[in-house]
Amino acid sequence: MIYIFCTFIAFLYFLQIYFYNKYFKKILTFEKKFFFNKKVFISILVAVRNEEKNIFHLLNSIFKQNFPKKNFELILVDDFSEDKTSEIIEKFIEKTDNFLLLKLKNKSKNGKKYALKKAIKKSKGNLIITTDADCIMGKNWLITIASYYEKFRPKMIVAPVLLKGEKTLFQKMQSLEFLSLIASSAGAIGMKKAIMCNGANLIYEKKIINDDFFFEKSVSGDDIFLMLNLKKKYKNQIHFLKSKDAIVFTKSQKTFSDFIEQRKRWTSKSKFYKDFDIIYVSILIFLKNFLLFFNFILSFFEKKYFFLFLILFFTKSLIDFIFLKRTSKFFEKEFEKRIFLILQFVYPFYIVFVAIYGNFASFIWKKRKINNN
Template sequence: MNSIWIIFISIAGLYLFLILSYLAGWFRLPEFRPGKDWSKIPVTLIIPVRNEEKNIWPLLAGIADQDYPSDQISVIFIDDHSEDKTLQEILSGKGGQDVRIIELPGSDQGKKSAIRKGLVECETDIVLLLDADSVLYDKWITDMTDQLIHSSSRLVFGPVRYLAQNPWERIQQLELFSLVGTGAAACGLNNPILCNGTNMICFRKDYLDFFNAEKQKAVSGDDIFFLLWIKKHYPGQITFLKSPDSIIETAPSPGLGSFIRQRLRWTSKSRFYKDPHIIFSAVAVFLVNFLLLFLLCGIIFMEQLWKPFIILYSIKMVIDFIFLFFITGYYRARSILIYFIPLQLVYFIYVNFIAIAGNLLPVHWKGRMKKI
């Protein structure tokens, strides 16, 4: 029993150190302040699409409503063999915008191939990357471009949240805020480990250099690998756009199955990570959740394990709640914390399943199955 307490104290201490470090990183992160007018700089939006006919119109409307000069905005949609009316919807909804559609050849497929094709065809130095189901605020291009140039960064990423209308979608939003907060906080510690390719701006040359240098086999997108590549080659030149209004909204998963498949796809990348900071964070999170599951199952055979289980569970709940309290509050979404306890009841089981299955099971995306 003494050895269990030693393991318990070590893992609990490791997790406490990690989350408290993230809290410090969040508060160290400077808030975005608009700077000079960079609106004479041309930019290109690179948007991979596959079967997005239901989402294209809000995106096109959001692009049209940008306060950035329309003659400085180019849009490239790269179609990944859509089987619906995505292309027709783009053509009918683009209006007078500078929109190009590029179709991937039959031999190429997937988001990585689409982004690579868009970068090759792009004619501007600065590119913004987003998903086809994104809902934009009107200053998105202006703020992202300002942050990239004013901060002398090579990569800027921003927050994402779901368009949540019901309890299931709000639970997803709360879980996503934990990832957004972690990515932002790690950036505040000058050790970025997470970003979301749905809200990103960078230099075209850097992304092409990354593609030429790195040959990743991961099924999911390259956003985190690109971030880690920039971190390695341009230390200190990655920033997070911290502003309560700088958030992009996107569609949540409609059901549990699609949500699990998405998280499995994200997790499938983890075996290729080499950065010590992302490995440390992933191991710390997995260990505390694995220990919780181990203790819960062990109570069946050793009744005295209930005490370390309750203590560890309480420690984790308190520190997680404090972290999410500040993150959701900053983005005016604190009301979703009412789902915190229901989420915590199953979260440690969910983490164990995703961590293991994500490295073993085939990955599904947009009607495709790929083996890892």
């Protein structure tokens, strides 16, 4: 019975990643043909907290955009920073006419969601873009997004986010895993079964948003719950912007503990999911990795479990290799076989731990201890 179940899960996983790979390939690359006709006004929204080391680079990236300044605004909302974040912003915006800093007056456990809602109410744009304070982007980022929106008019655009500046083995492993999430997100959107997005590069029409879309019960997940709510009504109007010019770059986590805290935060919102597609994929990935973990441990006691482990490991590694090699090539990320192989061994242990622990434990975010239960 265990053989049949393991083989069945291996087959389902292989099929899932095969289709992600297929539909990622089918998404047309948006070339450098700018269609922007200056009818769209864009509001870029950023919730900030304790970002004194990063915020200048974001401000500078947006300031240098190859885009008419009269057609966009940047609204930053400070969520009770305890460092010099606000001072740096205030000094920078003295030389701009379209950058604005707001400060929250009331503390809330849903700090980021509260900040974004405040920014949306203040915004003048008909198109909203959210990003994060620790991000940077190329000079054609805005013009690419605006041109894509002008041409296709989707309700939501999910754009790529990648890690940058990887030097250590740990950082390279994070980068490859992060790429797998972005690529899977793209493939799922190509299938019209959106399951993931990243608020560091998320675009949507202001007119379709209401307060309920942010789902207040979960502290994290301002991006995913917004997308899942839009999916109910606009399933076919959620697009992935497949363009190198649209990429936003962010940093990897410096330490293993920071990485685990981030993943706990991401996992904590899973208990609130009601969408079939995301529940199915989440369970499938957990089962696949749990069975790898389970059979690996039992293989020390009985040889038959080692055979099952090999079946699960090689089917997963084969399809993951094909998928990640293709997506790495598109995004011009170096694909190191050594990093891939190490990640394949480590991933099942990490997934099982985070999936279980993240649903019950509190997490630390920007020096705040948060309980999402």
